[in-house]
Amino acid sequence: MKHSSAIQLLLAAVAAPVRAAFSWKNVNIGGGGGFVPSVVFHPTTKGVAYARTDIGGLYRLNPDDSWTAVTDSITTDERWGHWGIDALALDPQNPDKVFAATGMYTTDWDPNPGAIIRSSDRGATWQSVDLPFKVGGNMPGRGMGERLAVDPKNSSIIYFGARSGNGLWKSTNGGVTFSKVSSFTNVGTYIPDPSDVGGYNGDKIGLTFVTFDSTSSLLNGATSRIFVGTADNTTASVYVSTDAGATWTAVAGQPAKYFPHKCRLQPAEKALYLTYSDGAGPYDGTSGGVYRYDLTTSTWKDITPVSGGDLFYGFGGLGVDMQKPGTLVVASLNSWWPDAQIFRSTDSGNTWSPIWEWAGYPDQNWxxxxxxxxxxxxxxxxxxxxxxxxGWMIEALEIDPLDSDHWLYGTGLTLFGGRDLTKWDTTRNVTISSMAVGIEEMAVLGLASAPGGSELLAAVGDNNGFTFKSSSDLGTSPQKPWMNPMWTSATDVDYAGNKPQNVVRVGNSAGSPQIALSTDGGDTWNVHPGADSTKNSGTLAYSAEGDTILWSSGNAGVLRSANQGTFTAVAALPSGAAIAADKKNNTVFYAGSGNTFYRSTNTGTSFSAVSSALPxxxxxxxxxxAHPLVAGEIYVSTNAGIFRSTNYGSTFSSVGSLANTEKISLGKGEGSSWVLYAFGRGANGAKLYATANNGATWVDIQGDSQGFGAISANRVVGSSNVAGQVYVGTNGRGVFCAKGVVSGGGSSSSTSSSAVASSTTTKASSTTAGTTLSTSVVKSSTSSTTVKPSSTSKAASSTTTSAAASATPTVYAKRWGQCAGNGYTGPKVCEAPWVCTFVNDWYSQCL
Known part of the structure; x- marks a missing residue:
């Protein structure tokens, strides 16, 4: 659907936004928070190491054991896949060079090609070359590898093992271009779920590692012997070339029933060590093994640490001590109970020592x-x-090649490690610590900042959520996540405008109630007594007095609970509707779906569509x-930009030139002013913008050095307590914070409320029949203005929308959302410009 000519003229007439990028840094949640599939040390230069993550980009090790993110600048809205790192390689001859294969998914619903990025200054700047296929940094098998390797004797030669049946690729110019190695024909045929065509589990895992044998001779200036692993578990999965990649053969005598995950060369021993699992990982696998391949005799040896009933998991992580030939560590990939297990050998795998043992069930010796x-x-x-x-999902396990005491291993939660590993061989009491300072790898699903309450409330995936009571807490990792109840993830959080210590959150776990309440600003929690175990996920709107919750759930439509009672359906609102509560008027809620704006004036009991409210x-x-301090002032973000109302949504006016906007927020500005922040498409591209004058001018506060990934997946909230402070919640890089001044005057005031501008595209007649709403300014944090129906009308403002209403508004599925499939009953038309794309009989998606 095209915009109206009035909107087009308005957008064309407004000047380009000012570029005034803020200085961004992470809020210190700390500890990583997500899966770290790999760590790579430089073989000859001390202190050079990188950690790759599946959704949080690439990090460089600092001298104090902290980490610095190095891929933020290239992870834009268009190339959000640069935060998915599927492979990592360093140049053995140049410690300043680093390479990575980037791309998030190989599914049908990720349109982006994969890329090989390269840096010659340790990640300060990057160059990139697109590949003619996708890369899956967050796909099954992402802990395998490394799939990317630089020839240790020729920096111009780089190999990359692709997914999806695309085979082996090679660069002969240092990563500037890549071409397919036609002589390598074994593409890795294993598919976790062949029926999931085009979906997350429906793709070939492909190649699993590339390992050069630096002990082999040179041939035409290249290392002659190269090993490549494939995701095959039938006849062969490890192949070798002895002529610098001209021809390939299966390695004789190899295991034939598992997938190889890691392959490490110990040059002093002239041996390869390999870990295997019967699953691609990082979640699956019930058996596996560890093997040693002697390069001199071309013989294999099974050195698996356990057997029989003790072997109920596969192996992933593998670290080889370059200072002590014959010393190595391996880890269980997915021992879900009672714990992961790590084994150490000092005699090339002939004998092993575990990091814990049973002392007589259920006691353990740690x-x-x-x-x-x-x-x-x-x-x-x-x-x-x-x-x-x-931990769990241990695919990364490395011993520093220049320091036998320094080791690191990655889990699904954090990066662990220590600096006294050799104590294992004597006193055995090694020190393991979380060593992920600077790694912020969380998908942020909801943000809030309560005026006079908690400065920042962050709902996150996998780790539930966190509370930062004041701005001074932002640099300190929290003492605890949201607990009691503790869920897998929290998908949203909101506060009561007149009682900011009252907070509500929602989780996504199945089988237990997923609404929790706090009366102390998110410090302690209690389960909502009216929530049941069948509903979860979605977004929340908390009434100004904290007595009513509106819940746009992920699996049961829009629901309402009053006074902690049972949640019941709100029939007038479509499933997936955007919702908000007026922050000062306890009786008013707002909602929107498709092209329709809805309002309730009876605490969400019923909603009415405000006809022609939006243009x-x-x-x-x-x-x-809703404005944190002004009753009746609201902003609506749409495909056609942002619209503002100062009369409870009766009429709206356009807020400047920003187009196709996503999440928006108001934040405290200078003096009594408020700043509007918005993710949208402006003159500087798809970025985060701000205005302090209701869109007369928009300022690009993101700049070019800070990427936030896909803007449609991000959250933004302006601080309600600190002038000019704003937070961005990303889909993989945690929460960012910046502080600055947006010039141009206040967007609105906490002491006055302006009337709708004369240029408004709607008319007052759009007010719901029989209802008169007056805009009120509330100065007190404990009072609210009641919205009353007109004294001349007998029809209450809370009149329920009739089932026989003349036109049910069209509901549009959002970008990435489901839009068709067997048994699917949700919206089947995508919001512009996205198209409902068939994936399989059970699933179609807006792409």
């Missing part, structure tokens, strides 16, 4: 001390709550926010 001082919430929310102290050209209401 040959380690475990600490989470850098991120206390890890112990409070996970280590102390679960038998899995050491022609709006097809997708994406976000609704």
């Amino acid at each position: 040959y380690y001390g475990l600490y989470s001082d850098n991120a206390p919430w890890i112990n409070a929310g996970f280590i102390s709550q679960d038998t899995k102290r050491l 022609t050209g709006v097809t997708a209401v994406r976000d609704i926010i």
